[in-house]
Structures are given as C-alpha cells and as structure tokens.
Amino acid sequence: MPRSYLDPPRPIVALATPPGASALALIRCSGPGSLELLAGLFSRPAALRGARTSSLVHGFLVDPGLEGGGARVDEVLVAVYRGPAGPTGEDAFDLSCHGSSAVVRRALSLLERYGFAPALPGEFSFRAFSNGKLDLPRAEAVAELVSARSEAARAAALDRLAGGLSRRLSGARASLLGLLAQIELRLDYGEDEVEEALDPSLVLGLRDELAALASSFKAGRLVSEGLRLVLAGAPNVGQSSLLNLLLREERSIVSPEAGTTRDWIEAEIEVAGQRLRLIDTAGLRETAARIEALGVERSQALVAEAELVVFLADGTAPLPEPGQIPRKDAILVWNKVDLLPGQDAPPGWIPVSAVDGRGLPDLVSALEKAIAGRLEEAGGPGGPREILITSERQKALLEQGLAQLDGVLDSLQAGEGLDVLALGLREAAASLGELTGEITTPEILEAIFSGFCVGK
Ligand SMILES: Nc1nc2c(ncn2[C@@H]2O[C@H](COP(=O)(O)OP(=O)(O)OP(=O)(O)O)[C@@H](O)[C@H]2O)c(=O)[nH]1
Numbered sequence: 059m060p061r062s063y064l065d066p067p068r069p070i071v072a073l074a075t076p077p078g079a080s081a082l083a084l085i086r087c088s089g090p091g092s093l094e095l096l097a098g099l100f101s102r103p104a105a106l107r108g109a110r111t112s113s114l115v116h117g118f119l120v121d122p123g124l125e126g127g128g129a130r131v132d133e134v135l136v137a138v139y140r141g142p143a144g145p146t147g148e149d150a151f152d153l154s155c156h157g158s159s160a161v162v163r164r165a166l167s168l169l170e171r172y173g174f175a176p177a178l179p180g181e182f183s184f185r186a187f188s189n190g191k192l193d194l195p196r197a198e199a200v201a202e203l204v205s206a207r208s209e210a211a212r213a214a215a216l217d218r219l220a221g222g223l224s225r226r227l228s229g230a231r232a233s234l235l236g237l238l239a240q241i242e243l244r245l246d247y248g249e250d251e252v253e254e255a256l257d258p259s260l261v262l263g264l265r266d267e268l269a270a271l272a273s274s275f276k277a278g279r280l281v282s283e284g285l286r287l288v289l290a291g292a293p294n295v296g297q298s299s300l301l302n303l304l305l306r307e308e309r310s311i312v313s314p315e316a317g318t319t320r321d322w323i324e325a326e327i328e329v330a331g332q333r334l335r336l337i338d339t340a341g342l343r344e345t346a347a348r349i350e351a352l353g354v355e356r357s358q359a360l361v362a363e364a365e366l367v368v369f370l371a372d373g374t375a376p377l378p379e380p381g382q383i384p385r386k387d388a389i390l391v392w393n394k395v396d397l398l399p400g401q402d403a404p405p406g407w408i409p410v411s412a413v414d415g416r417g418l419p420d421l422v423s424a425l426e427k428a429i430a431g432r433l434e435e436a437g438g439p440g441g442p443r444e445i446l447i448t449s450e451r452q453k454a455l456l457e458q459g460l461a462q463l464d465g466v467l468d469s470l471q472a473g474e475g476l477d478v479l480a481l482g483l484r485e486a487a488a489s490l491g492e493l494t495g496e497i498t499t500p501e502i503l504e505a506i507f508s509g510f511c512v513g514k
C-alpha cells in the first residue's frame with residue numbers, strides 16, 4: 059500500500075538538493091526515532107546522541123553491514139534537531155555529504171535499508187504544519203519561496219513565510235470570533251434585540267480587510283509568474299535583434315530576410331526585480347504564405363493578451379501609421395538609429411539600436427515604469443512589505459468569507475434576528491479558519507502538500 063501523509067509518522071528521508079554532480083548534497087530526515095536510527099549508521103554515535111538541538115556533528119556515515127574501510131560511505135556533517143524544537147517539530151537531521159551521484163545513491167539506499175521511508179512530496183512541510191510549526195499560508199509560502207524566480211517573488215514569499223499574511227488572517231478571524239462571542243452571549247440570555255448588537259462598521263472593516271487581501275491576487279500572480287512582454291512590429295524591424303540584446307545572448311534567429319520569425323519564442327529576463335517573459339513574435343503583416351499567416355495570427359493574439367507590448371519601427375523606413383500600432387499602451391521603439399546619425403526620433407518613440415545597444419537604458423526605464431503601472435492596476439505595488447496572495451485556494455476562501463460578511467451586513471440592514479447574524483459570522487470565521495488551516499480536512503491537506511516538491 060502506498061504511504062499517505064496521514065499514516066502515523068515514521069522516519070522519512072529525501073534528497074533536498076537537485077540530483078547530479080555538485081560540491082555538496084543535502085539529505086533530510088525526520089520522524090520519531092530518526093536520530094537513534096542514524097546513531098547506528100554513524101562513526102561517532104555518542105557525539106550524535108549527546109548533541110543538542112540545532113548543533114552540528116562531524117563524522118562518517120557507515121554501513122554496519124560491511125567490514126573495515128569499505129564500510130565508510132562518506133564524510134558528513136549532520137545538523138541535529140530534537141523535537142519539538144526543530145523545523146518539523148519531530149526529531150530530525152540534515153546530512154551534508156559530497157554531492158556526487160555515487161555518494162548520494164549509497165547514502166540514500168543505506169538510510170532506506172535501515173528504516174527510513176522515502177518522503178512524499180512536501181511531507182516535511184506537512185509534518186511541520188501538523189506539529190503546529192507552520193500554518194497553511196506559511197507552508198504554502200515555503201513552496202513559493204522554493205520556486206521563486208524573481209527578486210519580487212522571493213521577497214513576497216518570504217514575507218508570507220515570516221507570517222505577514224497569517225497575522226492579518228488570524229487578526230481578522232479573532233475579531234470575527236470576538237463579535238460572534240458577544241452575540242452568542244446575548245442569545246444565551248434569551249435576548250433577540252438586534253439594536254446595537256453588532257456595530258456594522260466593525261463588520262465593514264473586516265469586510266474591507268478581506269477585500270484588500272483578495273484583490274492582491276492578480277498582482278500576486280503577476281509577481282510570481284512574471285509579466286508577458288511581447289515584441290511586436292512589422293517584419294524585419296529588429297524584434298529578434300532586440301530580444302537578443304535584452305537577453306545578452308543570440309537566442310532568436312536574426313536575418314535580413316523579412317518573415318524570419320514564424321513561431322513565437324519566449325525567454326526570461328528580470329527588470330526592476332520583476333520577472334519578464336519576453337516573447338518574440340512573427341512580424342505583423344498581410345501575407346499569403348500560410349505558415350507565416352498563422353504566425354501573424356498568433357502574434358496578434360499574444361499582443362492582445364500580454365501585460366506589456368513593445369512596438370518596434372525601423373527608423374530607416376517610413377514611420378507606421380497610428381492605426382498600425384496594435385495597442386494604445388504599447389512602448390514605442392524607433393530602431394536602427396545607428397544608421398541614422400544626427401536624426402531625432404519622432405515624438406513618443408524611444409530611439410534604440412538593437413545592434414550596438416544605444417538607447418537601451420531609456421527602454422529599460424520605460425519598461426520599469428510600465429511594470430509598476432501594470433502591478434498597480436492589478437491591485438498592488440508589489441513592494442516587499444505589501445502582502446500579495448498568489449494561491450487560488452487563498453483567493454477562493456477570501457472571496458467566500460467576503461460574500462458571507464456581505465450577507466451579515468445585508469441581514470443587519472434587514473433587521474434580521476441575532477441567530478441569523480451569528481450564523482453568518484460563524485460561516486465567515488470558518489472560511490478564514492480553512493485558510494489558515496485551523497479548520498481543515500485530510501483531503502484538502504493532501505491536495506495542498508502533494509503539490510510541493512520532494513525534500514520540502
Ligand atoms: N543597423 C541595424 N540593423 C539592425 C538593427 N536591428 C536589426 N537589424 C537588422 O535588421 C534585420 C532584421 O532583424 P531581425 O531582428 O531579424 O528582425 P525581426 O523584426 O525579428 O524580423 P522578422 O523575424 O523577419 O519579422 C537583420 O539584418 C538585423 O541585423 C539595428 O538596430 N541596426
């Protein structure tokens with residue numbers, strides 16, 4: 059039978075670093091009895107048994123089934139954690155060994171042979187959650203921090219891991235439960251007088267708090283997934299050359315022949331700490347060639363969907379008509395200025411040379427401004443101190459809580475009984491409890507943690 063997160067905890071093991079050759083590899087283990095199991099496989103068992111939590115012990119990992127020098131698997135450094143103080147709340151250790159696949163394979167097979175089960179994805183975080191070390195938003199932040207691909211995504215995830223979101227959610231839930239307690243007290247005394255039972259401004263304040271968090275979802279997603287930036291323009295204006303310049307590598311094919319780029323090409327850069335997904339497209343033109351026409355159709359769709367568009371024109375050719383510019387908010391680039399010495403760019407166009415890099419700083423600052431604008435429109439400046447939510451689960455539960463509080467406000471206005479108000483408040487508190495993980499079901503937990511990577 060495959061193991062489940064909900065089985066009684068047993069010692070587990072996983073490689074926390076990527077497989078392959080590296081200077082060091084980190085093997086994590088956790089579970090009741092795990093330190094004692096390791097003592098049987100370690101050159102200095104007494105040192106390990108006497109080690110305090112969060113201390114390091116140096117020694118050799120030893121295969122007790124073998125004799126002499128061949129028994130040594132590797133020279134290792136063990137970080138010891140004793141439950142409940144450690145990161146998972148149980149006895150646990152991190153073992154640093156040399157990073158070759160030969161060492162890692164031997165070490166893992168030894169640990170598995172002597173009682174450690176291979177960890178499920180996210181099982182270490184699951185145990186930290188189960189043992190009260192992390193609530194759900196913080197456990198989710200661990201997964202986001204592991205997959206953060208830009209400075210802004212890292213900062214936002216770290217802020218959630220530090221408890222920024224959790225504090226706001228617990229604060230809102232505590233206020234809700236406080237209001238509920240007052241109403242229930244009145245109900246216990248047989249009162250059903252709605253007058254002054256519940257101050258609507260308190261409910262409104264909580265409602266606004268949930269609305270503010272829910273509305274940060276779009277910005278949170280943009281920060282974690284990156285903003286799409288489409289390079290568009292007529293064929294041969296230098297879209298692929300500009301992509302290569304921004305990437306500082308020859309990724310997209312450049313040629314003097316118009317219609318070189320057919321399918322779109324995507325690559326990533328970071329601007330102002332934000333991840334930008336650069337997309338080079340087939341030049342926009344009417345064409346009878348079927349494959350190129352399909353490419354142009356795709357370009358148009360990409361231009362429509364992208365958060366940012368850079369529209370290029372060839373400075374040596376007539377300027378495009380305003381009607382040819384596919385989006386009003388496009389950043390306009392007047393390319394090939396190296397061929398136009400002494401000529402000023404038309405108003406509103408940034409002069410650039412995709413060949414020698416002239417004008418690149420101006421383009422980058424225009425991009426920075428546009429990124430800030432898009433994030434603001436999406437509901438958040440995206441600064442590191444701003445809480446941004448990124449998970450669909452969190453968004454859905456916040457919106458559910460929001461709707462329940464709207465229901466309470468409606469009931470208040472309609473003069474409904476205290477029992478109706480109490481019910482609405484209780485439901486909203488339950489939504490927040492599900493968000494933080496204070497109220498949850500095994501199925502939900504399994505779904506959340508199985509999306510993590512192994513070793514986390
Ligand atoms: N002198 C000069 N030539 C450039 C510049 N940018 C692009 N070119 C040249 O213009 C030609 C077309 O460049 P590409 O980058 O392939 O243009 P594109 O817009 O991707 O073209 P398609 O993929 O065909 O739509 C190539 O010969 C480039 O070397 C520039 O800033 N200055």
Ligand SMILES: [Mg+2]
Nearest residue numbers: 297298318319
């Ligand atoms: Mg091209």
